[in-house]
Amino acid sequence: MAEGSGHFTLKTQQITHGPSENHFFGYIGHAGTVPWSSDGRYIVCLRTTFQDHMPGRGEPADICLLDTANGYVVEKVDQTEGWNPQQGTMLYWNPDAPDTQFFFNDANEDGKIFTVLYDVSTRTRVKEYRYAEGPFGNSGVAQQGGWFCGLNYARMARLRRVTGYVDTWDWTVGVDHPEDDGIFKVDIATGEWEVIVSFAQLAEAIAPTHDGEPVPALFINHTLCNRANDRIYFYARAGWGGNPGKKVNQPFTVRPDGSELTLQTGFVGGHPEWEAGETNRIIGERDGKLVLWDTDLQDLVGQIGTPDIIKGPRGDTALSLDGQWTVTGYGIEKHYNEWAVYRRTDGAWARTDRYDQRPYVKGDLRSDPAPLWHPDGSQILFPSMVADGSRQLHVIAVEA
Numbered sequence: 001m002a003e004g005s006g007h008f009t010l011k012t013q014q015i016t017h018g019p020s021e022n023h024f025f026g027y028i029g030h031a032g033t034v035p036w037s038s039d040g041r042y043i044v045c046l047r048t049t050f051q052d053h054m055p056g057r058g059e060p061a062d063i064c065l066l067d068t069a070n071g072y073v074v075e076k077v078d079q080t081e082g083w084n085p086q087q088g089t090m091l092y093w094n095p096d097a098p099d100t101q102f103f104f105n106d107a108n109e110d111g112k113i114f115t116v117l118y119d120v121s122t123r124t125r126v127k128e129y130r131y132a133e134g135p136f137g138n139s140g141v142a143q144q145g146g147w148f149c150g151l152n153y154a155r156m157a158r159l160r161r162v163t164g165y166v167d168t169w170d171w172t173v174g175v176d177h178p179e180d181d182g183i184f185k186v187d188i189a190t191g192e193w194e195v196i197v198s199f200a201q202l203a204e205a206i207a208p209t210h211d212g213e214p215v216p217a218l219f220i221n222h223t224l225c226n227r228a229n230d231r232i233y234f235y236a237r238a239g240w241g242g243n244p245g246k247k248v249n250q251p252f253t254v255r256p257d258g259s260e261l262t263l264q265t266g267f268v269g270g271h272p273e274w275e276a277g278e279t280n281r282i283i284g285e286r287d288g289k290l291v292l293w294d295t296d297l298q299d300l301v302g303q304i305g306t307p308d309i310i311k312g313p314r315g316d317t318a319l320s321l322d323g324q325w326t327v328t329g330y331g332i333e334k335h336y337n338e339w340a341v342y343r344r345t346d347g348a349w350a351r352t353d354r355y356d357q358r359p360y361v362k363g364d365l366r367s368d369p370a371p372l373w374h375p376d377g378s379q380i381l382f383p384s385m386v387a388d389g390s391r392q393l394h395v396i397a398v399e400a
Helices: 152-157 201-210
Strands: 010-015 023-024 044-047 061-067 071-078 101-107 115-117 124-129 138-139 146-149 182-189 193-198 219-225 230-238 248-254 268-273 281-286 287-294 299-304 316-319 323-331 337-341 350-351 379-385 391-399
Touching: 010 350, 044 071, 061 138, 071 101, 071 115, 101 138, 138 219, 146 152, 146 219, 152 219, 182 201, 193 201, 193 248, 201 230, 201 248, 219 268, 230 316, 268 316, 281 299, 281 316, 337 379, 337 391
Parallel strands: 023 391
Antiparallel strands: 010 391, 023 044, 044 061, 061 071, 101 115, 115 124, 138 146, 146 182, 182 193, 219 230, 230 248, 268 281, 281 287, 287 299, 316 323, 323 337, 337 350, 379 391
16 A cells, blocks of 8 residues: 555556557656656657567667647657667657657667657657767756757667667777767757767776776766756766676766866765756765765765655655655565655655566666656656556656
């Protein structure tokens, strides 16, 4: 049974259905990522006919809209070959046109990755961001708009398969610390791009902490843009998935112009989230607690809830757009997920029932808790396995 403080309740509804098709958003609702258009009319998601292997060439996922005004009817509007089960295709509504435009990643017949800007009002691709010399995909849109970050998802697939797009073209094979790869920044209007942080820079920054051992081939994950558009939090990683070398899991911050690259001396776990109204605080896990880490002070400066309320703070935490609510999804008792919703103004809380995630609890095909807020904070979207074995979307209504 669901638990809570009694100040509000959670009502959960399954909104997509199988068994022959799976529906999911992919990725978690941190750093302003929401599946709903800002007017609440559409939910954008992926639809697939399989989930038992990583997709390769010729195995696209459908890009679909769920019409919230018409019983969540599913409409296919496009398709993509740049996706994976754990992070989807990095769907983001465009902050400059949040009712009508969203981004997703794709790959061409040569396996070169690019980003698409799609317009709902015309049901067309209005722009594609293709870069032949270094094909990369969107990895996080600036919350106030104007630009997005990009990563080499082919390199990610090579160095940690679950995070990337397999069978895509990686121009950095054989180069541990390239200067022409790292975090890209793209101007949405003009398409102009630059590398704001290179792997060569990151290896140089990490080397003093590596006890004289060589820094292995690095990849980057989770480029999180803060609410003020003036800082990016990310992880430089290595040694995952059986790749050689000492394991690296090092958080950094950087300004969008590439200045002030800062190695964070403290680590907060889970999939972190930026605090609202603060340009320098990250929400994450430390010692079993959901905490606030100040990236300037390099110190813990606060805590959200308690471990009794948020039992799995190392999971996926998303902050509502108004900053008043957190939702944390996490694994429990080996193969279940549950979601804890916490109201920061008064400490009220509630938890959902448990949802069985078997057989996709871990590995490249795992079904992460990945909660995502409605723009007005009244609902939360999440994926889960259902009785027929398919992966489907659910909505939690937060009811006072």
